[in-house]
Amino acid sequence: MELSIKKPFFTPKDLSWHERAKWWKDKGKRVLGYLCSDFPEEIVYAGGILPIRILGSNEAISEAYKYSINPYSCYVTRSILDIALKGELSDFDGLAITTTCDACGLDIYWRMEDQVKGSFPFLYLLPRPSISKTESSHKFFRVELFRFKESLEEFLQEEIPKSSLAHAIKVYNQNRSLLREIYDLRGEGFISGVDAASAVFSSMGNPKDESNLLLSRMIEEAKVREPKSSAAPRIHLSGSVLFNLELFELIEDLGGTVVSDDLCVGSRYFWDPVSTDRDPLEALATRYLDKEPACPCMNTESKVEDRLNFILMMLERYKADAVVFCLHKYCDTHQLDYQILAEELEEREIPFLVHIIEQNIGTAQLRTKLEALFEIINGRG
Amino acid sequence: MYVAGVDSGALTTKAVILGDGKVLSHEIVLTGMGGKAHEVVEMALSKADLSTDDLAFVVATGYGRINVPFAAKQVTEITCHGRGAHFLIPTTRMIIDVGGQDSKVIRLNEQGNVVDFAMNDKCAAGSGRFLEVMANALEIDLEEMGKLSLRSKKTVEISSTCTVFAESEVISHIASGIPKEDIIAGIHRAIASRVAGLFFSKVRRKVEQDSVVMTGGVAKNIGMIKSLEEEIGIRIIVPPKPQIVGALGAALIAQEECFM
Known part of the structure; x- marks a missing residue:
């Protein structure tokens, strides 16, 4: 199977989870699923395993409710559990879960342990402290990363040398820098909002070295193109996980364009690089804890301020006109931050809207909201 | 032209x-x-x-x-709605529009341009449809609801947000012999509190007198206006043909x- 950006390995519907795992396993290699943009994939990659991001999907829940899954957890949590309970991840060798929020982190882990038992030869809960930017939290997380690496080595029955880890960091940093370049090209109209988002989505499921080749080709092709006019309403998307590119497509259909974001499937995944001038695990611990844009689950005192500053920086960098918050129903962490971010944006007279999503993005009502926002931006409002 | x-x-x-x-x-x-x-x-x-x-x-x-x-x-x-309300009442700064299936709050600047808005999300609880369902359960005309509610002496509590659950609540109130006007007043208050939630989510500064206008068919219901005014604490202007x-x-x- 050949990989491509246009049909990312990762994006939904094209391939089943079985197929996603199988093509790599057919090469005699292993596959590990991970759920969150705050998971240090580099360690897995250094062990020769392919990390594949599992986002959930907008398919209806068919199995999870039989297992007394909390119907008031976000759809991401319910959907991931449903996918696993339906046996769709049975070809995965492992699953690693970072402690982020209680639903997406702990609840999924416990249920995977209890109810999907035996499905994963390697199941790991990575405890991430909820405080960043302190010496003690960095130390703690470094120890936890070391323990994770040890467990993985035990599972692989071989050591992951420091040189492999350093190489993985290099490859991942290259991916980050390519994605930033793609965002910059998008900002200048050389790449569409949908294609740039597609590049991030595909990077979360393809082997990073191959992904980097694809992204480099995408950049080369984009640079010789005529840039599109930037007159359309330019949107910054804020939120967590989107299952697919539907929202990016809807915004483009309505005449706008996504030029920037702070999504867990966007800049939150790749923006900050890992430092290469120190011990790899220490560098990873620092990067994954302190990275911008911050995870809303963190309790660091400056978190919301840091998030706001990141959004403001992106608005300026990509000349965005407005912010669209697309938040999951029952996602307290994002919704609590939203209240403060909304007030701050309002004070600065930056137009924004909030839309709550569950299984689907709810196109009918969202269409009217987006059109009204575009009318405000275009002066019609 | x-x-x-x-x-x-x-x-x-x-x-x-x-x-x-x-x-x-x-x-x-x-x-x-x-x-x-x-x-x-x-x-x-x-x-x-x-x-x-x-x-x-x-x-x-x-x-x-x-x-x-x-x-x-x-x-x-x-x-x-922003353009129409500002044309009719130039002092309009906040519009409450309650229509058949959704409710909206729209904020205007002095020129009458929309600067912000909020809509109810995927649920008809604070909308005209909610009133219709309740009128049906009470076997009265939708148009009668406003006037009838003004006779209420003791507003009943409707605690369910969901239209279907609220209808069950209304039916049980009817069965226990509570006067229709008290039930209707309760229905109005239930909608008003939801719409007020939406309203205050978009109010950051002091709301001036004569700046709040209600549009949409539900604005014809005098009981609904009264309940909303109680909830938001300011007089609401209703244009002659709000719909x-x-x-x-x-x-x-x-x-x-x-x-x-």
């Missing part, structure tokens, strides 16, 4: 005909299954002794705006288009 605005809503379709900046006629029909945009414009035109050939521009709004083939432009109901404000806004935009 004549222009028209059509507001294709969930429950009713409205048309307004403007001639040289003045409202010449308007019409309201039930939307039904097929959409009644063409019919309602024809009816409004005949009231003004005009025909479709006389129209220089038509703007469509409302949830059915994309299914009005003869409209040259589609504009959201948010912008249209045509969106269509009026669409017609005003049609007029602007002609001069562009």
Whole structure:
């Protein structure tokens, strides 16, 4: 199977989870699923395993409710559990879960342990402290990363040398820098909002070295193109996980364009690089804890301020006109931050809207909201 | 020069005909299954002794705006209600629009441009449909609800947010012999508290007197206005024909288009 950006390995519907795992396993290699943009994939990659991001999907829940899954957890949590309970991840060798929020982190882990038992030869809960930017939290997380690496080595029955880890960091940093370049090209109209988002989505499921080749080709092709006019309403998307590119497509259909974001499937995944001038695990611990844009689950005192500053920086960098918050129903962490971010944006007279999503993005009502926002931006409002 | 605005809503379709900046006629029909945009414009035109050939521009709004083939432009109901309300009442800064299936709060600047808005999300609890379901359960006409509720001496509590659960609550109140007017007052308060939540989510500064306007069909219900005024603590202005404000806004935009 050949990989491509246009049909990312990762994006939904094209391939089943079985197929996603199988093509790599057919090469005699292993596959590990991970759920969150705050998971240090580099360690897995250094062990020769392919990390594949599992986002959930907008398919209806068919199995999870039989297992007394909390119907008031976000759809991401319910959907991931449903996918696993339906046996769709049975070809995965492992699953690693970072402690982020209680639903997406702990609840999924416990249920995977209890109810999907035996499905994963390697199941790991990575405890991430909820405080960043302190010496003690960095130390703690470094120890936890070391323990994770040890467990993985035990599972692989071989050591992951420091040189492999350093190489993985290099490859991942290259991916980050390519994605930033793609965002910059998008900002200048050389790449569409949908294609740039597609590049991030595909990077979360393809082997990073191959992904980097694809992204480099995408950049080369984009640079010789005529840039599109930037007159359309330019949107910054804020939120967590989107299952697919539907929202990016809807915004483009309505005449706008996504030029920037702070999504867990966007800049939150790749923006900050890992430092290469120190011990790899220490560098990873620092990067994954302190990275911008911050995870809303963190309790660091400056978190919301840091998030706001990141959004403001992106608005300026990509000349965005407005912010669209697309938040999951029952996602307290994002919704609590939203209240403060909304007030701050309002004070600065930056137009924004909030839309709550569950299984689907709810196109009918969202269409009217987006059109009204575009009318405000275009002066019609 | 004549222009028209059509507001294709969930429950009713409205048309307004403007001639040289003045409202010449308007019409309201039930939307039904097929959409009644063409019919309602024809009816409004005949009231003004005009025909479709006389129209220089038509703007469509409302949830059915994309299914009005003869409209040259589609504009959201948010912008249209803003434009219409500001035209009628220039002091308007906040609009509460409660329609058939959704409720909205729209904030305007001094020029009457929309600066912010909020809509109820995927649930009809704070909308006209909620009132319809309750009128049906109480076996009374929707139009009677407002006046009846003013006779209430003791407002009952409707605690369910969901329309279907609230209907069950209403039925059990009827069964326990609570007077209809007290139940209706409770229904109004339930909607008012939801709409007030939406309202305050968009209020950051002090709300000035005469700046809050209510549009949409539900604004015709006097009991609903009274409950909302209690919840938000300020007088609400209701234009004479609150349900045509969106269509009026669409017609005003049609007029602007002609001069562009």
